[in-house]
Amino acid sequence: MRIPCSLTIAGTDPSGGAGIQADLKTFQEIKSYGMSVITSVVAQNTTGVQAVHHLPVEILRNQLESISSDMPIHAFKTGMIASKEMMKAIADWIPEVSAPYVMDPVMVAQSGDPLIEEESRTWLRDQLLPFASVVTPNIPEAEDLLGKKIETTEDMQIAAEEIVTKLGAGASLVKGGHLNGKAVDFLFDGDKIHSFSAERIETKNLHGTGCTYSAAITAYLSQDCDLVQAVDQSKHFVTAAIRSSFNIGSGSGPTNHWAIREEAGHK
Numbered sequence: 001m002r003i004p005c006s007l008t009i010a011g012t013d014p015s016g017g018a019g020i021q022a023d024l025k026t027f028q029e030i031k032s033y034g035m036s037v038i039t040s041v042v043a044q045n046t047t048g049v050q051a052v053h054h055l056p057v058e059i060l061r062n063q064l065e066s067i068s069s070d071m072p073i074h075a076f077k078t079g080m081i082a083s084k085e086m087m088k089a090i091a092d093w094i095p096e097v098s099a100p101y102v103m104d105p106v107m108v109a110q111s112g113d114p115l116i117e118e119e120s121r122t123w124l125r126d127q128l129l130p131f132a133s134v135v136t137p138n139i140p141e142a143e144d145l146l147g148k149k150i151e152t153t154e155d156m157q158i159a160a161e162e163i164v165t166k167l168g169a170g171a172s173l174v175k176g177g178h179l180n181g182k183a184v185d186f187l188f189d190g191d192k193i194h195s196f197s198a199e200r201i202e203t204k205n206l207h208g209t210g211c212t213y214s215a216a217i218t219a220y221l222s223q224d225c226d227l228v229q230a231v232d233q234s235k236h237f238v239t240a241a242i243r244s245s246f247n248i249g250s251g252s253g254p255t256n257h258w259a260i261r262e263e264a265g266h267k
């Protein structure tokens with residue numbers, strides 16, 4: 001039997017809501033065997049980021065090699081990649097792997113704390129993004145990638161298309177968490193636009209929603225779902241996680257990664 005295997009390459013969140021921790025919880029819930037390569041150790045919680053330690057690029061390379069020399073990878077994602085040197089190590093490694101690549105172009109934490117160096121944003125866009133099977137920017141990230149404002153759902157659809165046609169990603173999912181109205185996201189798959197919509201849930205507990213969503217897409221892709229199906233199922237996963245998010249910590253609390261299991265009646 002083939003065991004679906006997913007890998008996340010990202011930073012940590014000791015409070016468990018975002019980063020590597022959120023990704024592994026999500027992989028586990030979706031029944032994809034979870035593996036992780038750490039880029040930076042981040043001291044953070046629901047209130048924000050307190051300190052960051054970037055791992056040496058050599059140990060990042062070593063971790064990537066440990067996985068690809070021994071373990072199957074059926075899909076992988078990247079989250080926080082702080083520096084150009086780390087991005088380069090990942091870009092050098094990607095051709096060794098033939099699996100779908102989900103890029104969450106993490107730039108700033110929900111608290112507003114920057115997670116990647118200003119000058120590495122250009123490198124992320126020009127050198128790493130073209131490897132992505134799908135890239136999942138929120139609105140501020142899509143604005144940064146394209147250098148223009150996104151204010152309406154029409155702008156979001158144009159942005160999704162341009163991230164593919166102008167920047168070279170395989171597909172692009174622009175997420176609407178930062179717009180008012182319904183929580184609607186648009187996927188351009190290289191051919192057409194697909195929309196994924198959910199009721200907006202009134203909550204401050206949104207820490208790690210982007211990480212959870214992209215991890216779910218990765219896990220479903222590892223199970224050989226096609227992209228539209230993977231995004232559709234992941235939208236249900238993240239919406240359920242937000243709907244029963246946890247009011248813990250004094251800031252923006254974490255989402256509930258086991259919510260979809262409870263909704264399905266498997267308590």
Ligand SMILES: Nc1ncnc2c1ncn2[C@@H]1O[C@H](COP(=O)(O)OP(=O)(O)OP(=O)(O)O)[C@@H](O)[C@H]1O
Pocket residue numbers: 108109110137138139175176177178183184185198199200201202203206207208209210211213235238239242
């Ligand atoms: N209040 C909400 N109710 C329902 N769905 C939401 C809500 N906020 C965000 N979402 C959904 O959660 C997913 C993540 O979207 P979002 O735009 O927040 O990206 P993000 O990368 O998580 O941003 P952030 O940096 O704020 O965490 C998307 O599917 C979005 O539509």
Ligand SMILES: Cc1ncc(COP(=O)(O)O)c(N)n1
Pocket residue numbers: 010011012013018019020042044079080106108109110111115206207208209210211
């Ligand atoms: C290590 C790491 N990666 C990503 C995020 C973004 O998550 P959010 O924007 O929901 O805080 C984060 N806070 N920490």
